[in-house]
Amino acid sequence: xxxxxxxxxxxxxxxxxxxxxxxxxxxxxxxxxxxxxxxxxxxxxxxxxxxxxxxxxxxxxxxxxxxxxxxxxxxxxxxxxxxxxxxxxxxxxxxxxxxxxxxxxxxxxxxxxxxxxxxxxxxxxxxxxxxxxxxxxxxxxxxxxxxxxxxxxxxxxxxxxxxxxxxxxxxxxxxxxxxxxxxxxxxxxxxxxxxxxxxxxxxxxxxxxxxxxxxxxxxxxxxxxxxxxxxxxxxxxxxxxxxxxxxxxxxxxxxxxxxxxxxxxxxxxxxxxxxxxxxxxxxxxxxxxxxxxxxxxxxxxxxxxxxxxx
Amino acid sequence: xxxxxxxxxxxxxxxxxxxxxxxxxxxxxxxxxxxxxxxxxxxxxxxxxxxxxxxxxxxxxxxxxxxxxxxxxxxxxxxxxxxxxxxxxxxxxxxxxxxxxxxxxxxxxxxxxxxxxxxxxxxxxxxxxxxxxxxxxxxxxxxxxxxxxxxxxxxxxxxxxxxxxxxxxxxxxxxxxxxxxxxxxxxxxxxxxxxxxxxxxxxxxxxxxxxxxxxxxxxxxxxxxxxxxxxxxxxxxxxxxxxxxxxxxxxxxxxxxxxxxxxxxxxxxxxxxxxxxxxxxxxxxxxxxxxxxxxxxxxxxx
Numbered sequence: 001x002x003x004x005x006x007x008x009x010x011x012x013x014x015x016x017x018x019x020x021x022x023x024x025x026x027x028x029x030x031x032x033x034x035x036x037x038x039x040x041x042x043x044x045x046x047x048x049x050x051x052x053x054x055x056x057x058x059x060x061x062x063x064x065x066x067x068x069x070x071x072x073x074x075x076x077x078x079x080x081x082x083x084x085x086x087x088x089x090x091x092x093x094x095x096x097x098x099x100x101x102x103x104x105x106x107x108x109x110x111x112x113x114x115x116x117x118x119x120x121x122x123x124x125x126x127x128x129x130x131x132x133x134x135x136x137x138x139x140x141x142x143x144x145x146x147x148x149x150x151x152x153x154x155x156x157x158x159x160x161x162x163x164x165x166x167x168x169x170x171x172x173x174x175x176x177x178x179x180x181x182x183x184x185x186x187x188x189x190x191x192x193x194x195x196x197x198x199x200x201x202x203x204x205x206x207x208x209x210x211x212x213x214x215x216x217x218x219x220x221x222x223x224x225x226x227x228x229x230x231x232x233x234x235x236x237x238x239x240x241x242x243x244x245x246x247x248x249x250x251x252x253x254x255x256x257x258x259x260x261x262x263x264x265x266x267x268x269x270x271x272x273x274x275x276x277x278x279x280x281x282x283x284x285x286x287x288x289x290x291x292x293x294x295x296x297x298x299x300x301x302x303x304x305x306x307x308x309x310x
Numbered sequence: 311x312x313x314x315x316x317x318x319x320x321x322x323x324x325x326x327x328x329x330x331x332x333x334x335x336x337x338x339x340x341x342x343x344x345x346x347x348x349x350x351x352x353x354x355x356x357x358x359x360x361x362x363x364x365x366x367x368x369x370x371x372x373x374x375x376x377x378x379x380x381x382x383x384x385x386x387x388x389x390x391x392x393x394x395x396x397x398x399x400x401x402x403x404x405x406x407x408x409x410x411x412x413x414x415x416x417x418x419x420x421x422x423x424x425x426x427x428x429x430x431x432x433x434x435x436x437x438x439x440x441x442x443x444x445x446x447x448x449x450x451x452x453x454x455x456x457x458x459x460x461x462x463x464x465x466x467x468x469x470x471x472x473x474x475x476x477x478x479x480x481x482x483x484x485x486x487x488x489x490x491x492x493x494x495x496x497x498x499x500x501x502x503x504x505x506x507x508x509x510x511x512x513x514x515x516x517x518x519x520x521x522x523x524x525x526x527x528x529x530x531x532x533x534x535x536x537x538x539x540x541x542x543x544x545x546x547x548x549x550x551x552x553x554x555x556x557x558x559x560x561x562x563x564x565x566x567x568x569x570x571x572x573x574x575x576x577x578x579x580x581x582x583x584x585x586x587x588x589x590x591x592x593x594x595x596x597x598x599x600x601x602x603x604x605x606x607x608x609x610x611x612x
Contacts, residue, residue, distance in 0.1 A: 022439075028515045029438035036429040036485050037444075043463065043482040044451055050462035059465075067465050112356065115349050123350075129599055130357045133364065136595045138544040140562040141584035144569045145367040148577055155366055158383065187360065240453075248455045251546055255566050269457045273547070276461055285461045292458040299453070 055286035061279030070282075077286035087287065089263050090271040093178060094291075097267065098246045098298070101182045105242055106235070108186065109193030114223075116194070117201045128198075132191035139188065143255035146184050147171065150256075171257055174264040181252045181265055189245065193238050200234030201227070236302060243298045247291065268294075367588065370581035371395070378577045394582035402573075404586060406557060407564040414479045414549070414560060415542035421484030422538045423531055430493025431519050435505060445494075452487040456547055464551055474554045483542060489534055496530035497523065533601045540591060561587045 030037075055077055057070040081087050112131055116124055134142065149155045150170040157167035170180040208226045217225070228235075250269035253259050259266035259274075268291045275284040370378070371394050373387040398404045432438070433445055463482055464473075472478035500523065508518045524531075549560045556564070565583045573579055 022437075025436060026438035026440070029432040029436040029441070032428040032432035032436070032515075032519070033444060036425045036490065039425065039481070039485045040447070040451075042466075044454070044459065044485075044487075045447070047459035047462040047466065048451070048454060050465075051458055054462055054465075064465060064468050067469065112353070115353055120346065120349055120353065125599075127353055127357060129596055130360050132599070133592060133595065134360060136540055136591050137364075137588045138546070138562050138565075138591070140544075140546055140566045140569075141367075141587040142363065144565065144580050144584050145363045145370075147569075148370065148581070149363060149366060153383070155362075155383070187363075190360075244453055244455065248457050250457070251566075255569055258570065272457055272461075276464075276551070281461050281465065288458045288461060292455065295453070295455060 051285045051292075052289060054282050055289050057282045059282040059285075061281065063281075073282075077283050078290075080283070081286055081290065086263055086266065087268075087271055090266045090268045091290075091294075093264070093266055094247060094249070094268045094294075096178060097182060097185070097249055098243055100179075101185050101246050102239060102242045104182070105186045105189045106193060106238060109190045109238075110197050112190065113194045113197035113201060114227075117198060128194070131194050134188045135191040139251040140255055142188065143184070143252050146180075147256045150180055172261055174261050177257055177261060177265045181249070181256065184252060184256075185246065185249060189242060193242065196234060196238050197231070200231050203234075204230040239302045240299050243302060244295050247295050247298065364588070364592070367581050367584050370578060371585045373578050373581075375576070375578060394578040397579055398582050398586065402564075402568065402579075402583075403556060404561075404564065404583065407559050407561045408586065410479075410553075410558060411543055411560045411562075413476060415539045417476075417480045418483045418542040419535055419538045421480070422486060422489045423534055425485050426489035426493045426534065427524060427527065427531070428519070429490050430497050431523055433490070433494045434497035435500075435502070435523070436515070448487045448490050452491065460547060460551060463548075467552060473552055474558050476558070478552045479549055479558070479560070482548065483545070486538070486541075489538060492534055492537075493527070493530055496527060500526055529601075532598075536594070536598055536601050540594075543587075543591060 054067075056072060056074060058073050058076075059067060059070045063070050112127075116127055120127075151157075152167075152169045152172070156170070160167040168176045170176045204227055208230075209222055212222045212226055248269050249267050250273065253265045253267055253270050254273075257265045259270050268287065272284050272287040272291065275287060369385065369387055372390045372392070373384075374389055374391050374393065377384060377388055429444075429448075433441065433448075467473055467478050467482075470478075472481070504522055504526075505518055508522050513521070544562060545560070546562045546566065549563045550566065553559050553563055559567070561583075565580075565587060568583065569580050
């Protein structure tokens with residue numbers, strides 16, 4: 001465990017000495033980890049466990065000063081949750097958001113990454129910076145800008161007007177509000193995946209492409225048979241992190257629609273926040289744990305689908 | 311670039327060797343890839359779509375309310391005004407929100423650098439009992455979303471009396487699993503020899519950490535600084551819950567609450583607020599963009 005110094009003691013005394021040193025090394029190492037560990041247990045691990053525990057109680061805002069003086073209600077919160085049409089609606093909205101948004105973001109980001117990687121050799125940095133810029137900006141600020149762009153007399157409808165198209169009232173329409181938020185989320189997340197895919201493309205063996213070109217494979221065949229298989233781990237990683245992010249969408253409806261019109265953009269995270277705002281802490285915890293389980297489940301499904309087949 | 315050149319040489323060789331076979335497979339057509347002008351066109355259109363909201367935001371922040379009510383809206387402000395910014399820092403207290411954001415982000419960043427480096431060093435370079443468990447803890451919580459923990463975290467914060475205080479805004483973010491992971495990955499790449507040499511010279515682990523390891527961690531620290539500062543700057547859900555009076559609002563909280571409050575219809579004012587939140591970050595990003603890419607490289611994917 002511990003490297004022996006040149007002045008090693010005689011073999012007979014070595015084990016006792018080494019174990020004493022091992023203990024000391026362990027102590028020093030935990031010393032390095034201590035501040036992290038304390039903060040971690042108090043502010044991260046603790047709340048994760050507490051959230052689960054709270055979801056089985058009737059804790060509300062009145063119990064804030066005495067959080068341990070509450071009743072155990074078993075699965076009552078969860079039963080009520082799945083009886084609430086608004087919660088079910090929020091699950092549906094979140095599912096649509098993920099099922100449409102994640103593949104769309106991945107496809108567009110992959111297209112951009114491929115174009116930047118193989119198709120062009122000038123202005124690559126300009127494109128990379130431009131496509132990545134939305135990622136680093138505050139969702140709140142961006143959502144406000146998009147709210148004005150999507151107004152009935154906003155920039156987007158003015159643009160569509162050039163082509164003689166009468167755009168809908170994007171955010172005020174139960175049909176178009178959710179697609180509008182998806183559009184914005186895709187816009188915001190392309191950059192992250194583009195950078196990840198660009199990195200992944202560096203790992204695709206060039207020799208394979210060259211060999212395939214000599215054999216006469218066209219660009220689509222090479223993409224399907226060489227690039228995609230080699231990119232599998234990257235695609236998996238991208239799908240997982242994007243899925244986790246999209247499942248939690250909150251800022252967009254908070255700023256742009258407040259979950260409306262008629263709950264058509266109410267997300268599960270937003271529902272959780274609303275219940276918290278009403279003071280229903282245990283109920284909000286239960287809702288957040290359903291979301292947490294959905295995140296775990298989605299990650300597992302994606303590992304199954306995209307993970308190594310062998 | 312090198313891919314294209316390499317590929318061309320390959321086909322050249324094939325073509326020279328057997329020109330008929332090359333013609334059949336169509337290789338000569340790919341000998342010199344045509345300038346793919348259409349790719350530039352598509353990428354540029356995409357780029358315009360990506361940056362247009364930012365352009366629109368900046369232009370809008372200089373427009374008067376009268377101009378905004380016109381339809382169709384002018385692209386360029388006809389009568390540019392800084393009135394929106396005057397209001398933002400006068401009638402509304404954006405200077406305070408800006409300062410709050412800076413304070414919170416600075417402490418969060420400092421904490422992450424110090425604590426992540428320490429535990430990263432232990433995980434990368436020390437042998438001890440429980441190391442695997444510690445690392446699994448870090449990995450296991452890497453992807454736990456904030457929405458799962460914020461309710462009990464709020465109950466805890468309330469009981470510690472930290473609601474609507476700077477410590478309440480800062481403490482939960484002083485460590486991030488991602489920061490630990492990033493520092494560990496970087497430190498793994500540092501050679502063990504220098505640590506051994508320092509040990510032989512009689513330096514203790516703390517001294518080795520501070521004097522030998524940390525000076526070599528510049529790139530990782532730079533990346534961690536940028537990523538953490540930005541994450542804190544843009545953080546929304548927790549400050550929204552914890553900051554209950556205006557004097558503790560961070561920029562995104564203030565902006566979000568104003569944008570759904572009585573100032574909601576003040577288009578130019580809201581755009582100016584968005585500019586104050588977004589533009590400093592965009593400038594930092596454009597100047598330091600290679601560190602962002604490095605961050606992604608350090609946290610796992612090649």
